[in-house]
Amino acid sequence: MAALQAILNGILVGGIYALIAMGMALVFGVMRLVNFAHGAFLMVGMYVAYFGYTLFHINPYWGCALVGAALFMMGMAVYWLLIRRVMGQSDFLQILLTEGIALCLVGAAQLLFTGDYRSISLPLADKTANLGPLNFNVAYGVSFVIAVLGVTSMYLYMKYTEMGRAIRGVAQNPGVAPLMGIRVRWISGISFAFGVACAGGAGALLLPVFYVNPTIGSPYNLKSFVIVVLGGMGSVEGAALGGLILGVTEGLTAYYWSDSYTQVVDFVLFLAVLLLRPQGLFGKKAP
Amino acid sequence: MAPLLQLKHVVKRFGGLLATNDVSFDVEEGEVVFIIGPNGAGKTTLFNLISGYVTADSGEILYQGQNIVGLKPYQTTRLGIGRTFQIVKPLPSLTVRENVMLGSFLHARSRAEAGKKADEVLGFLGLDRRADQLASGLPLAQRKLLEVARALATGAKLLLLDEVMAGLNPTESAEVVTLLRKLKDFGVTAVGGVEHIMRVVMALASRVVVMDQGGKLAEGSPQAVVHDPRVVEAYLGSKYQKGGAPP
Amino acid sequence: MSRARFLPAVVFFGLLLTLPWWLRDAYLQQIVFRVVIFAILGIAWNLVGGYAGQLSLGHVAYFGIGAYSVALFHETWDWNPWLGTLAGVVLACLAALLIGSLTFRLRGPYFVLSTIAAAEILRLLALNLSFTHGAIGMIAPGFFEEPNGDRKTYYAALPLLFLAFALTVWTHRSRFGYYLRAIRENEDTAMAVGINPAVEKLKALLFSAALVAAAGALYAGVFQFIGPDSVLAIDMSVQMALIAMLGGAATVWGPIVGAVVLTVAAEALKTYLERAHTFFYGLLLVLVVLFLPGGLVSIAKQRWFRRTAPRAQAA
Numbered sequence: 001m002a003a004l005q006a007i008l009n010g011i012l013v014g015g016i017y018a019l020i021a022m023g024m025a026l027v028f029g030v031m032r033l034v035n036f037a038h039g040a041f042l043m044v045g046m047y048v049a050y051f052g053y054t055l056f057h058i059n060p061y062w063g064c065a066l067v068g069a070a071l072f073m074m075g076m077a078v079y080w081l082l083i084r085r086v087m088g089q090s091d092f093l094q095i096l097l098t099e100g101i102a103l104c105l106v107g108a109a110q111l112l113f114t115g116d117y118r119s120i121s122l123p124l125a126d127k128t129a130n131l132g133p134l135n136f137n138v139a140y141g142v143s144f145v146i147a148v149l150g151v152t153s154m155y156l157y158m159k160y161t162e163m164g165r166a167i168r169g170v171a172q173n174p175g176v177a178p179l180m181g182i183r184v185r186w187i188s189g190i191s192f193a194f195g196v197a198c199a200g201g202a203g204a205l206l207l208p209v210f211y212v213n214p215t216i217g218s219p220y221n222l223k224s225f226v227i228v229v230l231g232g233m234g235s236v237e238g239a240a241l242g243g244l245i246l247g248v249t250e251g252l253t254a255y256y257w258s259d260s261y262t263q264v265v266d267f268v269l270f271l272a273v274l275l276l277r278p279q280g281l282f283g284k285k286a287p
Numbered sequence: 288m289a290p291l292l293q294l295k296h297v298v299k300r301f302g303g304l305l306a307t308n309d310v311s312f313d314v315e316e317g318e319v320v321f322i323i324g325p326n327g328a329g330k331t332t333l334f335n336l337i338s339g340y341v342t343a344d345s346g347e348i349l350y351q352g353q354n355i356v357g358l359k360p361y362q363t364t365r366l367g368i369g370r371t372f373q374i375v376k377p378l379p380s381l382t383v384r385e386n387v388m389l390g391s392f393l394h395a396r397s398r399a400e401a402g403k404k405a406d407e408v409l410g411f412l413g414l415d416r417r418a419d420q421l422a423s424g425l426p427l428a429q430r431k432l433l434e435v436a437r438a439l440a441t442g443a444k445l446l447l448l449d450e451v452m453a454g455l456n457p458t459e460s461a462e463v464v465t466l467l468r469k470l471k472d473f474g475v476t477a478v479g480g481v482e483h484i485m486r487v488v489m490a491l492a493s494r495v496v497v498m499d500q501g502g503k504l505a506e507g508s509p510q511a512v513v514h515d516p517r518v519v520e521a522y523l524g525s526k527y528q529k530g531g532a533p534p
Numbered sequence: 535m536s537r538a539r540f541l542p543a544v545v546f547f548g549l550l551l552t553l554p555w556w557l558r559d560a561y562l563q564q565i566v567f568r569v570v571i572f573a574i575l576g577i578a579w580n581l582v583g584g585y586a587g588q589l590s591l592g593h594v595a596y597f598g599i600g601a602y603s604v605a606l607f608h609e610t611w612d613w614n615p616w617l618g619t620l621a622g623v624v625l626a627c628l629a630a631l632l633i634g635s636l637t638f639r640l641r642g643p644y645f646v647l648s649t650i651a652a653a654e655i656l657r658l659l660a661l662n663l664s665f666t667h668g669a670i671g672m673i674a675p676g677f678f679e680e681p682n683g684d685r686k687t688y689y690a691a692l693p694l695l696f697l698a699f700a701l702t703v704w705t706h707r708s709r710f711g712y713y714l715r716a717i718r719e720n721e722d723t724a725m726a727v728g729i730n731p732a733v734e735k736l737k738a739l740l741f742s743a744a745l746v747a748a749a750g751a752l753y754a755g756v757f758q759f760i761g762p763d764s765v766l767a768i769d770m771s772v773q774m775a776l777i778a779m780l781g782g783a784a785t786v787w788g789p790i791v792g793a794v795v796l797t798v799a800a801e802a803l804k805t806y807l808e809r810a811h812t813f814f815y816g817l818l819l820v821l822v823v824l825f826l827p828g829g830l831v832s833i834a835k836q837r838w839f840r841r842t843a844p845r846a847q848a849a
Binding site for chain 3: 388392393440441
Binding site: 104106263 | 768
């Protein structure tokens with residue numbers, strides 16, 4: 001029973017992971033860019049939600065859409081000012097640039113807000129609900145539901161809107177897309193901004209259950225890429241599934257071993273998948 | 288004596304695509320063989336198979352009697368198989384001589400020895416005046432020659448030249464041909480890949496292998512191949528007949 | 535010509551050797567010591583990240599292994615720090631063999647992320663295992679007794695810097711260095727001239743890891759207190775890359791110039807940077823990538839080329 005409880009906890013966290021990783025997957029799929037600032041944007045989202053709550057009493061649950069919108073604009077700006085200039089250059093420079101952006105964001109947060117841990121206390125976070133014999137924290141439950149809504153709407157957007165189809169077109173074949181009249185740069189910008197918005201929105205959802213401080217985002221770079229790799233590169237559905245798998249793995253690790261080793265297991269899993277099944281757990285083997 | 292290179296029933300699939308379909312042919316020492324076929328006929332795959340960039344699914348590739356299927360590219364190079372790439376890739380930040388030295392380092396004991404060997408090859412190919420120039424500044428024809436030089440400098444006995452004429456104007460092609468002819472004096476057997484049967488190929492090749500859709504269509508002397516009805520029909524048909532008289 | 539080439543190196547190391555005689559201020563001496571350590575790290579990273587073009591952001595792993603070895607072997611078996619350093623270098627090389635043979639099979643972003651993952655695994659282990667005392671960290675023995683322990687350690691660091699520098703000079707001109715650059719540009723082309731990329735990259739990583747581990751051991755000996763967040767933090771990996779990139783990747787002098795500029799700038803801005811050093815490094819990294827990917831050395835080179843180009847053409 002306790003193991004089932006661990007799995008449930010894992011699934012709840014995994015839903016939020018899925019949202020974070022989906023942003024990473026989108027950017028990677030469309031731009032072949034690993035955004036090393038992804039975790040930093042998540043941290044920014046948490047701070048925005050934090051001040052939205054403390055200053056304007058905006059509940060992070062419905063505020064996460066506002067945070068997502070704010071981060072979307074920020075992502076757009078970062079793309080046009082910085083990322084755009086290294087598109088088409090080596091991975092080497094692209095990665096260093098996003099790492100530099102991450103350091104700037106973390107450093108700016110340290111300057112503005114100090115390294116203190118901050119948190120908000122929603123009444124929801126103290127409540128526990130039952131699901132049969134299992135129980136869960138209501139705040140986690142609500143975050144999970146919203147994250148799943150976010151992932152689903154993103155999936156539908158990609159599938160049924162013109163822009164979504166264009167984005168997928170570029171992701172599947174960046175060479176051909178320009179010939180079909182899709183403006184790749186514009187699409188790259190939108191995708192990057194969407195990716196940042198996912199990270200930011202997820203940050204808002206994490207706020208009720210986590211502390212926020214400037215370096216809170218750094219493990220999420222690797223975590224989301226673990227998920228992206230698990231789910232097969234660059235697919236939204238894969239990211240959703242990968243997020244759940246990672247969440248459950250962490251839940252079980254915490255239960256059977258120790259809370260402190262969840263990240264070690266994450267990274268070992270990451271290396272193992274990259275080396276043994278680079279096409280992801282579900283992807284077809286590439287030629 | 289056994290042929291320098293023998294392909295026996297070589298097959299390579301990429302997914303559902305048969306990139307190389309049961310191809311067999313021999314290359315004798317000192318020959319200049321051209322593999323001809325339209326874009327996508329499987330020439331590059333064939334070169335990749337011989338040099339070890341892709342591994343054959345079945346069949347044998349014998350080099351000096353040794354089966355080399357499964358060897359890595361650097362191992363085939365060390366055995367004496369040199370190659371050039373369809374898209375030329377010199378190291379832009381190094382000089383022409385340094386680029387060639389990358390090849391000659393393989394069998395040189397010192398930097399000086401590698402430099403000497405590089406100068407020798409550069410002189411042979413007429414690139415010696417460019418030796419101290421950065422490779423990024425070379426025009427296309429000379430970058431192609433630089434590729435040949437680098438491969439020669441590894442001490443290659445068998446040289447695989449992928450699309451060595453592509454992108455060159457007739458004058459430049461003629462110059463390249465003159466140089467390739469001299470390869471024999473250098474103790475090198477050459478296998479070249481080209482898209483079209485050109486005057487230059489006819490003049491240079493001792494034998495021609497025609498590829499189509501992954502399979503070997505015909506093989507023989509340039510004259511024989513040109514008059515082979517299957518070749519005329521399947522490959523040369525449209526292009527060649529429009530072009531008028533045989534070269 | 536060939537003798538003049540050595541002039542900058544002779545002047546540079548001459549200055550460093552005679553430092554205690556012309557720079558009396560203990561605080562400034564300490565800054566120079568930091569420059570020396572950072573230069574060693576930058577040079578070591580440059581072998582893998584610069585010449586071989588493999589963007590490792592997990593180099594702190596080897597630094598941590600060096601530092602922790604000094605402390606651990608001292609605590610467990612009472613080894614002196616020299617022996618601990620040796621053990622650290624050996625262990626770092628073994629770790630490099632393992633990490634390298636796994637991660638070098640990956641390319642591009644996968645490689646970068648896998649190096650980070652490997653280093654993070656080490657950090658998390660140091661943070662959670664009992665014998666490393668977790669987040670509390672460990673006490674490391676000093677290399678020398680007082681008085682003047684710091685100055686003696688400085689003189690112990692100089693040969694290491696010289697070794698690292700000499701290794702770079704050799705690499706720059708040797709077959710090994712050409713092979714690394716060939717791998718950086720294109721592994722397929724590299725294989726076509728008989729290079730086994732896996733082996734050459736591993737060689738570069740071994741040299742690099744050994745140097746970084748030795749620097750880590752020296753760091754532990756000087757600061758005498760180490761923890762997962764000081765000697766295994768990912769920021770340190772980024773800093774090594776920044777030093778090399780700022781000065782000029784794949785150049786002989788780049789990492790040294792980078793170490794000098796970065797350390798002096800950080801020190802000069804210290805009053806403002808108290809809490810802003812992360813921001814400062816980030817900004818610098820962004821600026822270097824966007825405006826100076828060839829590093830500071832490339833500016834000097836361009837000047838030189840512009841001056842000599844007409845003559846070269848005439849010749």
